[in-house]
Amino acid sequence: xxxxxxxxxxxxxxxxxxxxxxxxxxxxxxxxxxxxxxxxxxxxxxxxxxxxxxxxxxxxxxxxxxxxxxxxxxxxxxxxxxxxxxxxxxxxxxxxxxxxxxxxxxxxxxxxxxxxxxxxxxxxxxxxxxxxxxxxxxxxxxxxxxxxxxxxxxxxxxxxxxxxxxxxxxxxx
Numbered sequence: 001x002x003x004x005x006x007x008x009x010x011x012x013x014x015x016x017x018x019x020x021x022x023x024x025x026x027x028x029x030x031x032x033x034x035x036x037x038x039x040x041x042x043x044x045x046x047x048x049x050x051x052x053x054x055x056x057x058x059x060x061x062x063x064x065x066x067x068x069x070x071x072x073x074x075x076x077x078x079x080x081x082x083x084x085x086x087x088x089x090x091x092x093x094x095x096x097x098x099x100x101x102x103x104x105x106x107x108x109x110x111x112x113x114x115x116x117x118x119x120x121x122x123x124x125x126x127x128x129x130x131x132x133x134x135x136x137x138x139x140x141x142x143x144x145x146x147x148x149x150x151x152x153x154x155x156x157x158x159x160x161x162x163x164x165x166x167x168x169x170x171x172x173x
Contacts, residue, residue: 059088 051057063084073080 055089055092058092059085062088 048057063081066084
């Protein structure tokens with residue numbers, strides 16, 4: 001009887017090993033499929049990006065729009081399509097040129113801005129130095145203010161004395 005449980009254990013172990021191996025194979029297949037899908041998606045995105053940047057896709061759409069607007073040409077279809085694509089390419093080049101000029105202007109403005117900022121910062125530094133110099137003078141002012149406080153205190157005392165004296169005079173009368 002001891003032989004039977006061992007054979008059952010061995011068969012279970014074999015089944016478990018087989019199932020594990022099968023699961024690993026399935027996982028590998030899934031990973032490969034996912035990798036292939038992501039690569040295909042990346043390639044599609046890159047392709048669309050290239051088409052958009054080159055203007056071919058837009059030119060094709062422009063051609064279709066013109067065919068829908070004006071209908072089929074009476075002459076050669078290839079000639080018509082070539083002419084419309086050339087028109088679009090000219091428009092596209094003009095748009096690109098304007099865009100590049102705008103970018104160049106922005107860069108120049110940005111390069112000038114740091115210079116202007118540096119000049120303004122230099123002026124600010126000078127004003128800060130002046131304010132620091134005036135801060136150095138501020139203790140002298142505070143001394144003066146202490147003297148003036150003493151004077152004010154003595155003036156207040158005099159006023160109080162005057163009031164007392166006037167009150168006492170009124171009482172005497």
